[in-house]
Amino acid sequence: MSAILSVEHVGVRFGGLVAIADLHFDVQDGEIVSLIGPNGAGKTTAFNVMTGFLKPSQGAVRFRGTCLDGLAPHAITRLGLARTFQRTSVFPDDTVLDNVMIGLHRRGAPMSRTSFRDALLGRSGAGERALRDRAEALLDWVGIADRAREKAGALAYGEQRLVGVALALATDPTMLLLDEPVSGMNASETRVFVRLIEQIRGRGITILLVEHDMPMVMEVSDRIVVLNYGRLIAEGPPDRIRADPVVIEAYLGQGSAARQAAAAVLEAADA
Amino acid sequence: MSRFLPLALLAGLVVLPLALGPNPYLLNALIVTGILTIGAMSLNLLLGYTGQLSLGHIAFFGIGAYVSALTSLGFDVEIGFGLRVVHAPWPAAVGFLLATVAAGSCGYLIGRLSFRVRGAYFVIVTISFAEVVRLVALNWVELTQGPLALTNIPAITLGLPGLGMWTLKTKLQNYYLVLAVGTLCYGVIARLVGSQFGRAMRGLKENEPLALSVGINATRTLTVAAVISAAMAGAAGSLYAHYLRIIDPDVFLFATTVSMVIMVVAGGKGTLLGPIVGGLIFGLLPVALRPVMAPEAQWIVYGLVLIVILFVMPRGIVPGLSGLLGRRSAPTVPVLEASPAVQR
Amino acid sequence: MDELIQHLANALILGGTYALLGIGLTLIFGIMNVVNFTHGALYTVGAYVMYLAVAGLGLNFFLALPVAILGGLLLGAAIELLLLRPFRGSDIDTTMLVMIAAGIILQSGTLWTFGGVAKAIPSPFPEAPLQIGPVSLSWLRLFVLGAALALIALSYALINRTKLGLAMRAAFQDADTAALMGVDVRRIYTATFALGSSLAAAAGALLGPVYVVFPQMGGLAELKAFAIVILGGLGNVTGAAIGGFILALAEEFGAGYVSSGYRDAMGFLIIITVLLCKPTGLFARAERIG
Numbered sequence: 001m002s003a004i005l006s007v008e009h010v011g012v013r014f015g016g017l018v019a020i021a022d023l024h025f026d027v028q029d030g031e032i033v034s035l036i037g038p039n040g041a042g043k044t045t046a047f048n049v050m051t052g053f054l055k056p057s058q059g060a061v062r063f064r065g066t067c068l069d070g071l072a073p074h075a076i077t078r079l080g081l082a083r084t085f086q087r088t089s090v091f092p093d094d095t096v097l098d099n100v101m102i103g104l105h106r107r108g109a110p111m112s113r114t115s116f117r118d119a120l121l122g123r124s125g126a127g128e129r130a131l132r133d134r135a136e137a138l139l140d141w142v143g144i145a146d147r148a149r150e151k152a153g154a155l156a157y158g159e160q161r162l163v164g165v166a167l168a169l170a171t172d173p174t175m176l177l178l179d180e181p182v183s184g185m186n187a188s189e190t191r192v193f194v195r196l197i198e199q200i201r202g203r204g205i206t207i208l209l210v211e212h213d214m215p216m217v218m219e220v221s222d223r224i225v226v227l228n229y230g231r232l233i234a235e236g237p238p239d240r241i242r243a244d245p246v247v248i249e250a251y252l253g254q255g256s257a258a259r260q261a262a263a264a265v266l267e268a269a270d271a
Numbered sequence: 272m273s274r275f276l277p278l279a280l281l282a283g284l285v286v287l288p289l290a291l292g293p294n295p296y297l298l299n300a301l302i303v304t305g306i307l308t309i310g311a312m313s314l315n316l317l318l319g320y321t322g323q324l325s326l327g328h329i330a331f332f333g334i335g336a337y338v339s340a341l342t343s344l345g346f347d348v349e350i351g352f353g354l355r356v357v358h359a360p361w362p363a364a365v366g367f368l369l370a371t372v373a374a375g376s377c378g379y380l381i382g383r384l385s386f387r388v389r390g391a392y393f394v395i396v397t398i399s400f401a402e403v404v405r406l407v408a409l410n411w412v413e414l415t416q417g418p419l420a421l422t423n424i425p426a427i428t429l430g431l432p433g434l435g436m437w438t439l440k441t442k443l444q445n446y447y448l449v450l451a452v453g454t455l456c457y458g459v460i461a462r463l464v465g466s467q468f469g470r471a472m473r474g475l476k477e478n479e480p481l482a483l484s485v486g487i488n489a490t491r492t493l494t495v496a497a498v499i500s501a502a503m504a505g506a507a508g509s510l511y512a513h514y515l516r517i518i519d520p521d522v523f524l525f526a527t528t529v530s531m532v533i534m535v536v537a538g539g540k541g542t543l544l545g546p547i548v549g550g551l552i553f554g555l556l557p558v559a560l561r562p563v564m565a566p567e568a569q570w571i572v573y574g575l576v577l578i579v580i581l582f583v584m585p586r587g588i589v590p591g592l593s594g595l596l597g598r599r600s601a602p603t604v605p606v607l608e609a610s611p612a613v614q615r
Numbered sequence: 616m617d618e619l620i621q622h623l624a625n626a627l628i629l630g631g632t633y634a635l636l637g638i639g640l641t642l643i644f645g646i647m648n649v650v651n652f653t654h655g656a657l658y659t660v661g662a663y664v665m666y667l668a669v670a671g672l673g674l675n676f677f678l679a680l681p682v683a684i685l686g687g688l689l690l691g692a693a694i695e696l697l698l699l700r701p702f703r704g705s706d707i708d709t710t711m712l713v714m715i716a717a718g719i720i721l722q723s724g725t726l727w728t729f730g731g732v733a734k735a736i737p738s739p740f741p742e743a744p745l746q747i748g749p750v751s752l753s754w755l756r757l758f759v760l761g762a763a764l765a766l767i768a769l770s771y772a773l774i775n776r777t778k779l780g781l782a783m784r785a786a787f788q789d790a791d792t793a794a795l796m797g798v799d800v801r802r803i804y805t806a807t808f809a810l811g812s813s814l815a816a817a818a819g820a821l822l823g824p825v826y827v828v829f830p831q832m833g834g835l836a837e838l839k840a841f842a843i844v845i846l847g848g849l850g851n852v853t854g855a856a857i858g859g860f861i862l863a864l865a866e867e868f869g870a871g872y873v874s875s876g877y878r879d880a881m882g883f884l885i886i887i888t889v890l891l892c893k894p895t896g897l898f899a900r901a902e903r904i905g
Binding site for chain 2: 644650698701702705707708709711712713715716717719720722723724726727834838841842845849874876877879880882883884886887890891
Binding site: 051053072073074075077078082083084085088089090091092093094098101102103104105128131164167168170171 | 465467470471473474477478480481482483484485486487488489
């Protein structure tokens, strides 16, 4: 195995505020790795750096040997590194099918070869049909084919998450970053999602996820990276992390919300 | 059903002059309305499909008008350092093509430079651009005659080798020319919007970070949209110059941009037919209002109508009506085939 | 050298009213997130109220000024209550279009009422200018500068020293939090728009007697106000005050040393240059992704 993604001593500062002090870790090809930590630990910031939405103040990110420094988000996606978003994971005014077809942007040429007359008459050409088939197959695969004709913005929260995953998969990634994919899902939806993650890995896609749902993280991850105050405080397989006193201390040191999360960590340790 | 609507509309517009009979006043109103509607269609590409409110759109229209007029009239100006640029008159049809290219190039420039700023800033940059261009047209008297206007602009001559030449002098000929250009623009926009490029534009408008994350290049997409939009506005400006045969710096008035914006917003931004419906209504409204009220009062009516439409049908007449008619009935949901990911 | 000093003096005088225009616009944008396309129309209305009061009713020049400001205040409050409040919650483009429509209605209404012929407002000041060395300054223009500076100082005091100002600043920081802390945000919006409008009207009432009054005078003034506000950063009151003086300087020197025909183009060239060179530095609020 070799490192597909390397985060090399990345730091992010907003004015005087340090969001990430010094983050350094690798993700191996084919792994499922979770990035966890109390609220404000810098997890989403780390995602934004890896996907080009934020420029790091120091350090660099390498993906499959390419330094991502200075690359725009769309260029990073084209290298095969896709992501989902925490809150707004869909194009709300389009149908679910059109959402995925937007995601298939890299497929058809920017102006597909539908003939002028066909477009004028509102018919769709062969290239268009191939795109549609592919989009439908993807929706089928993540399990929301029955929602294809509905407006994405009208879907339930959990379903929007699935559309977001289908969108990311539409870019044909070799690695996928999932930002709190199961928040807002109920227990059974979460179980289904865990299986989906394993299926995605089965397609040869490496996964890095940020998540608060500790039982889910413990179940799905090969390895866990723990952040606190913008610093890496622990790294290792779930068994080691759930017993790590530094991690438990980090969660306990926070307010009541964090205490609950800590309780979840301990609970997961019991399970 | 709806795919035949544009064709039915086109057929209606083709036979309209025959139905009206010889009525130069009405035909004139239709031609000017048609030209402004092409402008509105081009504006819709930016405002409706990419969500960028360009309030300087008239700059591209005016640049098209001036480039076309100057190409066909010729000019002789000093550009400093004792250098003179002399240009002999070229055919008006060449002017039309150059107008399209020149306006498109300006669209490229503005697109490249200003899509880095969005929202309120973008609006203000575009207004400023239009105002600077107007001031240049007003003050570069040697080239543009300034407020004295460019006059005697020739009518467009169309020729096919071996078939002869036609100079489009009558109103009827100009009507069909405008209709042909409008149809062409509609076709181009329809094709763009239905393609992957159209989806990229919609994606950027609805959720930009997400669009970037699926690999859509924002600057490139918006710039291409701006170039096409500006080129079409330039074509409309050229038609305007060769139809009226006289233009002055007032073609750059902010009020004309506002008219186009009203057409797009009232008709339905982000719909293919919206700007046409809005264009016909607000282009022909003056014909209906002229006998009963002064132009100032007409503008007050426009303002009130715009506010009422924004309040009652914020998405515009076309989506509002199709919503009312229930045309957008949800298609029956296909039977669910259990997903391989969920099965097991 | 003498010419330079004269230009500087002219710019200083013009800058005061420009600053007034800019402060009004930037307050409304900063607090309400509304690009006020009625600003120019309110400027025009201020000038016409001044004209009506002085030339029509024969009111004293110095009494007519507060009347014009009050007129702008009331009209602004009416616009906010009738047009902006029903559209609260709409996106910024929609409110922008509503304001454009309102601006058209006001401008056309002025044209309809008063006709297109420019009017002059008689001033009580002596014709002969004040000579200070090589520089000659008209008494009227000096008064205009003094009044503008006084109004700017008054606005500052209102924003920084009163309870209303405190609530406005709270709403500027975060309207939701301000509402939670018991600030009646809707009232703050009305007050803000009325205040901004009254400043626009004041600028019109002050410049009206210097130049002439005509229905389209607001169009250019509005575009200049945009330039000033962009220079200072949208929502930045001090920035707008400084921006007003910078624009006046650029116009005065542009007209004096480049070409008088392009005097009005200066503002727009400034906007375009500033935005292209340093767009991020001017953003009032950074957007967060994810």
